[in-house]
Amino acid sequence: DQQVKQNSPSLSVQEGRISILNCDYTNSMFDYFLWYKKYPAEGPTFLISISSIKDKNEDGRFTVFLNKSAKHLSLHIVPSQPGDSAVYFCAAKQGSQGNLIFGKGTKLSVKP
Amino acid sequence: DAMVIQNPRYQVTQFGKPVTLSCSQTLNHNVMYWYQQKSSQAPKLLFHYYDKDFNNEADTPDNFQSRRPNTSFCFLDIRSPGLGDAAMYLCATSKNQGNVDTQYFGPGTRLTVL
Numbered sequence: 001d002q003q004v005k006q007n008s009p010s011l012s013v014q015e016g017r018i019s020i021l022n023c024d025y026t027n028s029m030f031d032y033f034l035w036y037k038k039y040p041a042e043g044p045t046f047l048i049s050i051s052s053i054k055d056k057n058e059d060g061r062f063t064v065f066l067n068k069s070a071k072h073l074s075l076h077i078v079p080s081q082p083g084d085s086a087v088y089f090c091a092a093k094q095g096s097q098g099n100l101i102f103g104k105g106t107k108l109s110v111k112p
Numbered sequence: 113d114a115m116v117i118q119n120p121r122y123q124v125t126q127f128g129k130p131v132t133l134s135c136s137q138t139l140n141h142n143v144m145y146w147y148q149q150k151s152s153q154a155p156k157l158l159f160h161y162y163d164k165d166f167n168n169e170a171d172t173p174d175n176f177q178s179r180r181p182n183t184s185f186c187f188l189d190i191r192s193p194g195l196g197d198a199a200m201y202l203c204a205t206s207k208n209q210g211n212v213d214t215q216y217f218g219p220g221t222r223l224t225v226l
Contacts (some may be wrong), residue, residue: 043217102154
């Protein structure tokens with residue numbers, strides 16, 4: 001059973017608008033969450049993370065929101081740019097010895 | 113630039129013919145990981161090394177082995193590749209910073225099994 005779920009396989013957004021990528025998890029013991037971005041023929045690149053003691057972390061155009069009660073996190077990209085078109089993976093871990101558990105990814109397409 | 117390097121980027125092998133994928137890092141991280149990713153699936157951890165300590169995931173097939181001769185290099189050996197082993201193999205490293213540890217990935221090796 002998947003512990004980290006990205007229920008939207010794809011998302012299409014117009015350039016300049018907001019992109020919202022969603023991720024749900026089932027393990028309430030997860031305490032660190034990460035987003036990775038992956039271009040074709042490249043490995044995943046770390047984008048942004050959030051610890052469970054926070055509910056928001058912002059880095060430039062990227063903001064991650066964490067709702068622990070709903071076991072839900074989201075990545076907001078604003079404004080979206082064509083170069084943001086990629087597959088975005090959500091990942092979670094538990095404790096210092098926990099392994100990263102990934103979702104299946106959401107393919108974001110930003111149209112000019 | 114400090115990085116994670118994987119060679120080759122594309123590997124073709126025959127059914128049952130052993131193959132080795134390599135990973136090197138210049139980040140001086142003490143943890144190295146191997147993941148398998150099939151199309152439209154999440155990356156799946158096969159095993160990882162904390163320094164020289166090898167940690168195998170319970171569901172990693174015996175067909176997959178790994179070696180880490182030194183801090184910089186890690187190898188994935190597939191002893192008898194089957195058609196189901198065709199996938200992207202991703203190597204990653206981390207500094208092991210406790211709860212907030214972040215993994216850094218190489219570009220991957222795409223394995224084709226004929």
